[in-house]
Structures are given as C-alpha cells and as structure tokens.
Amino acid sequence: MTGKLVIIGTGPGNPGQTTPQVLDAIGDGELFFGYGPYLDRLSLRPDQGRIASDNREEIDRARAALDAAAKGASVCVVSGGDPGVFAMAAAVCEAIETGPETWRRLDVTVLPGVTAMLAVAARAGAPLGHDFCAMSLSDNLKPWELIERRLRAVAEAGFVIALYNPVSRARPWQLATAFKILRESLPVSTPVIFGRAVGRPDERFTVAPLGEADQQSADMATCVIIGTAETRIIDRPGMDPLVYSPRSANP
Amino acid sequence: MTGKLVIIGTGPGNPGQTTPQVLDAIGDGELFFGYGPYLDRLSLRPDQGRIASDNREEIDRARAALDAAAKGASVCVVSGGDPGVFAMAAAVCEAIETGPETWRRLDVTVLPGVTAMLAVAARAGAPLGHDFCAMSLSDNLKPWELIERRLRAVAEAGFVIALYNPVSRARPWQLATAFKILRESLPVSTPVIFGRAVGRPDERFTVAPLGEADQQSADMATCVIIGTAETRIIDRPGMDPLVYSPRSANP
Numbered sequence: 001m002t003g004k005l006v007i008i009g010t011g012p013g014n015p016g017q018t019t020p021q022v023l024d025a026i027g028d029g030e031l032f033f034g035y036g037p038y039l040d041r042l043s044l045r046p047d048q049g050r051i052a053s054d055n056r057e058e059i060d061r062a063r064a065a066l067d068a069a070a071k072g073a074s075v076c077v078v079s080g081g082d083p084g085v086f087a088m089a090a091a092v093c094e095a096i097e098t099g100p101e102t103w104r105r106l107d108v109t110v111l112p113g114v115t116a117m118l119a120v121a122a123r124a125g126a127p128l129g130h131d132f133c134a135m136s137l138s139d140n141l142k143p144w145e146l147i148e149r150r151l152r153a154v155a156e157a158g159f160v161i162a163l164y165n166p167v168s169r170a171r172p173w174q175l176a177t178a179f180k181i182l183r184e185s186l187p188v189s190t191p192v193i194f195g196r197a198v199g200r201p202d203e204r205f206t207v208a209p210l211g212e213a214d215q216q217s218a219d220m221a222t223c224v225i226i227g228t229a230e231t232r233i234i235d236r237p238g239m240d241p242l243v244y245s246p247r248s249a250n251p
Numbered sequence: 252m253t254g255k256l257v258i259i260g261t262g263p264g265n266p267g268q269t270t271p272q273v274l275d276a277i278g279d280g281e282l283f284f285g286y287g288p289y290l291d292r293l294s295l296r297p298d299q300g301r302i303a304s305d306n307r308e309e310i311d312r313a314r315a316a317l318d319a320a321a322k323g324a325s326v327c328v329v330s331g332g333d334p335g336v337f338a339m340a341a342a343v344c345e346a347i348e349t350g351p352e353t354w355r356r357l358d359v360t361v362l363p364g365v366t367a368m369l370a371v372a373a374r375a376g377a378p379l380g381h382d383f384c385a386m387s388l389s390d391n392l393k394p395w396e397l398i399e400r401r402l403r404a405v406a407e408a409g410f411v412i413a414l415y416n417p418v419s420r421a422r423p424w425q426l427a428t429a430f431k432i433l434r435e436s437l438p439v440s441t442p443v444i445f446g447r448a449v450g451r452p453d454e455r456f457t458v459a460p461l462g463e464a465d466q467q468s469a470d471m472a473t474c475v476i477i478g479t480a481e482t483r484i485i486d487r488p489g490m491d492p493l494v495y496s497p498r499s500a501n502p
Contacts, residue, residue, distance in 0.1 A: 012363075016272030019365065021265070058498075082365075084372040086498075090380025093495035097485050104487045110373035112263075112365045114270065114333075121335040122361035129341025130393075131401060133384035133410060141499040142381075146409070150382060153408035157401045159384060234348045236355045244344035247309075247337075248392040 003069035005106055007089050009082040009113025010041060014199030017114050025076060025111055033065040034078030034088075042078065056140075058088060062095035066103045082115035086136045086164045116223040117162035120195030123205055125234070125242035127193060127225050130249055132160035137167075137174050144174070151178055155185045160231065160245050163224040167215060175215040175224070182226055186210055191231050191243050196222040207233070207243055254320035256357055258340050260333040260364025261292060265450030268365045276327060276362055284316040285329030285339075293329065307391075309339060313346035317354045333366035337387045337415045367474040368413035371446030374456055376485070376493035378444060378476050381500055383411035388418075388425050395425070402429055406436045411482065411496050414475040418466060426466040426475070433477060437461055442484055442494050444476040445469050458484070458494060 006025045011017035026032075026042055036052035044050055053061045062077070069075040079087035089110045096103045121128045133154045139147060154161055161182075166175045182190075188211025196204040196219065206217055210226065218224055227245055234242040257276045262268035277283075277293055287303035295301055304312045313328070320326040330338035340361045347354045372379045384405045390398060405412055412433075417426045433441075439462025447455040447470065457468055461477065469475055478496055485493040 011270070014272070016275070017270050017363065019262070019268050019270055021267030024267070082369050082373075084369060084377045084379050086381075089373070089377035090495050090498050093377050093380070093483075093485060093493050094497055096493065097483060097495075104485065105489075108493070110376065112268065112369040112373040114363045114365060115369065118333050118335060118363040118366065122333075122340070122363040125361065126335045126340035126344050128335050128385075129344070130337075131384065131386045133382065133405065134379075135382045142501075146500060150408045150410070153404045154384065154410075157404035158397070159401070159405075232344075232348060234344060234355065238356075242344050242347065242359070244341050244348075246345055247341050249397060 003072045003075065003106060005065060005069040005075045005077065005092070005108050007077045007079070007083045007092055007110045009079045009087065009111065009115070010038060011114040012081055012116050012119035012199060013041065013197055017119065017199060019111070019113060022111050022113060028074065029076035030074040031068050032076045032078055033061050038078050038080045058091040059095060062088065062091040063099065066092065066095055066099060066106065069106050070102050082113040083110055084112065085115040085134060116164065117225060119198045120193060120223045120225055123195055123198045124193050124207065124225070126244035127191070127227055127231060128160055128162070129245040130160065130247055131158070132162060134162045134164060136164045137178060138165040138171060139174065148181055151181050152185065155182050158228050158249060160228055161226045163226070165220065166218045166222055166224045168220045175218055179210065179213050179215065183210055187229050190229060191227040191233055193225040193243060194218050194222050195225070207241070254323045254325065254357060256316060256320040256326045256328065256343070256359050258328045258330070258334045258343055258361045260330045260338065260362065260366070261289060262365040263332055263367050263370035263450060264292065264448055268370065268450060270364065273362050273364060279325065280327035281325040282319050283327045283329055284312050289329050289331045309342040310346060313339065313342040314350065317343065317346055317350060317357065320357050321353050333364040334361055335363065336366040336385060367415065368476060370449045371444060371474045371476055374446055374449045375444050375458065375476070377495040378442070378478055378482060379411055379413070380496040381411065381498055382409070383413060385413045385415060387415045388429060389416040389422060390425065399432055402432050403436065406433050409479050409500060411479055412477045414477070416471065417469045417473055417475045419471045426469055430461065430464050430466065434461055438480050441480060442478040442482050444494060445473050446476070447473040458492070
C-alpha cells in the first residue's frame, strides 16, 4: 500500500489565494480527480493525469480516487474553496467508511483553503464580523423542511448567514423562499451580499437590502451572505460601501 | 490622500498556509499593526515598521492604523487566520464608521486567509462537512445569556459548532458551561475536536466525546469543534481516526 490521497482546496479562484502548501501538492500529484472547471484551473503537466466528473457525482468520484490511491497512485482530489466546506473531504470520508478495509490504511491528507464566504466577506468589508453560520441551500441531501427550520433558528438567534449552493437549474425556487422566511425575523433593511467569482475577471458582486433581494442575483457559483439586524453599511465617496457586522451584540 | 490600508490574514500559522496575495501585501507594506505574536511571524525587513499591541486593544489599534494611513503610509493590519472572522476587519470598519470623514476616503482592502476552524477541520477529516456555525465564546463584547441562547439554538437545529476564543485567564468557566449546555441536546458520544497551532511544531490536537470533553484541553488559541449527533469517527490502524459529518442529514 504505497499510494496516497491528498484532498486540496484551491481557494475561490484568484490564483493569489491558493496556498503554497496546495501548490506543492499539485506539483507532486500524479492523478487528479475533480469537477472539470476546477481541474481546468490547475495548469497540469503532460505527465499528470486528470479525471473530470460532474459536480453531482461526488461519492463516485471519491471512490474512484480511493481506488486509484489503493493501487499505488499519488492522487489529488480537487475542490474549489476549502475541501471541508460543502466539498470533497466529507465525500471521501463517507467513501472510506463504507468502502473496503484497505482504504482505511491509505495515507489521506486534507489541505485547507480559503472558502468562498471568506473571499466574499473580504470583498464586502467584514460582514462575518461576529457569530455566523454556513448552510447549503441544496435539498439534494437533506429535506427542505430541515433547511427552513435551520434558517429560522439562526436568523432568530442573530447569526450572520452564508448560503452555499443557493440555486441551480434543478432548484429554482429555494433562494426566493429562503429570503421570504428570513424576512419574517429580520428587518427588510438587512444587507444581503451576492458574491460570485470574487477576485477573478468575471467577478459579480452586489449588495441589496433583504426587502429587495432578488434570487436572480445568484447562480450556482454565488455565495450569498445575509447580515443581521446589526449589520451596518458605511457609504464611501467614489468607492463601494463597506458592509460589516459589529463585534459586539445586544441580547 | 495617498495612504492605503490592507487588512491581511496570515492563516493558522503554518507558513505553507499563507496565500501568495498576502505574502505580496507583506512585501509591499511600510507599517505593520497587530498583536505581537502575529507580527513576529512576518520576517519584516529593517525598512518596515512594526507597532505591536495587546490582543484586547483592537479598536485602538484600528484607529492608530487608519491615522497612519491617512497621513500617507502604506499600512498593513495583521490578523492570524482570516481577518474577517473574530479579527481585525470588523474593528477597522467600526473605527471608520465612528471616525473622521477622511477615513472613508482611504483605499481599504481586506485579504482573506485560512481561518482556524478550516485548518483544524482539515487535520481531523471533514467535521464541517455539512451546515455549521462559528461562534466566539468571549463575553467581552456580548452578554453571556446571548451566547447560551445561541448555543442552544444551533445545537438543537443540528449545526456543527466551531468555537473561537474558548477560554482565557479572565474567562475560566465559559467553555465548561458551554459543554454542559450542549450535553442537554447532543448525545454524550458527539465528537469534540480541540485544535491548537495545527500544522505548526507546537501543534496540540485531541478528540474526545462530548460526555468527557474537558475544558482543560483548550487555551485561548484553541479552536474547538463540536459535531452533531450525525458526526462519525472512522478508526484507522496506526493512524489518527478521521472525524467527519456526513453531507446528508435527516429531519
């Protein structure tokens, strides 16, 4: 058993946000598994192999990667952002737990990265400046009723909310419904940030009050951050406003 | 107004986890403001200035940095981890909002970093594999009753919980109380991860069931991750177990 498997996060897409540790792992890898657009960012050498798959095939991809590592390859499983946040690290762990005993003997390493909400927050100012949560709005792997319950719980408890996977072709109404639920407990003036491809040439970044937040501002690659009643907007002459959540909070 | 201010996050401490973008900003900076131990990690040149302050003086540090930038300096405000997660970005925004009008005209940039919970999670496996939240356990800036309410809300709603600032000399009992509260709604077998200085020579990393989790396992630089009833531990021969939260969830 000489193979090994490294699960990497390349960050939000700006090459300046990929850590040196991850760049080293990319240099050392022999066989790369991931969603095609993430693999496209890597500039692999001709001697490095790539096996691209659709982003809905995470568990099959994890199994194929583990199988290759068990056969002796030096395997790299590639996520955008951080591999532990709605990405491949959990899928690989699930595959190990339910797979052959030999997979438990593999050298498995997870290398963290800058996850989307941190890059979107940095672009905005400091909207995650106090307690916050991260939720996937996809109901592919959990029931929608649970998502609604979680949205209500965290909004009422005063957490900033970062939403991943806000919309997709197969999930067209979920984000609008989430905004409707959040309007029940948050002021209509609450800032909502839509950030996509932040730091890349195709960046899309907008801020809207919750009362006017439009699900059309998001696509599947957008991270949506919803503030709390305490989140502030600082207008600045000739520049984007700063959006931030104060470090202090009232009961 | 030629000065500028960049707020950087150097990551959890392993030099391989500081992004190239942040390394460039460090190279370009003239004057560095931050908590002493974070500045010590930077290897500044003799022509670069450093102004260290205690980690309880964030707002004064922010004002001093803005003042220096307004006078024309190229200023770098340094956080460990990510500057937007319980760190300097929100303090700088607060100082701008309450400070002189000229501070709103400054060129202010926030550069994200790998925050502690991502590094601790990567070390463990994938404990943040589904919906999660990040909370500061410090009651310096918010009432303890609010912290208790938030802990109950997120534990009952099934979020993984990452705790920052779990203990300090001035806050000796808060973490033990948090564990007590969490035991009311989570099984005693729920995995609790204590990670400190992950990826550095002085790393401390332990996993314990919630029923036996001991506040002595944490200090002020520890990030504590508490799983959910669904979080799993995969034992592996001769290696640390993998701790992960499955991507799917039940109602």
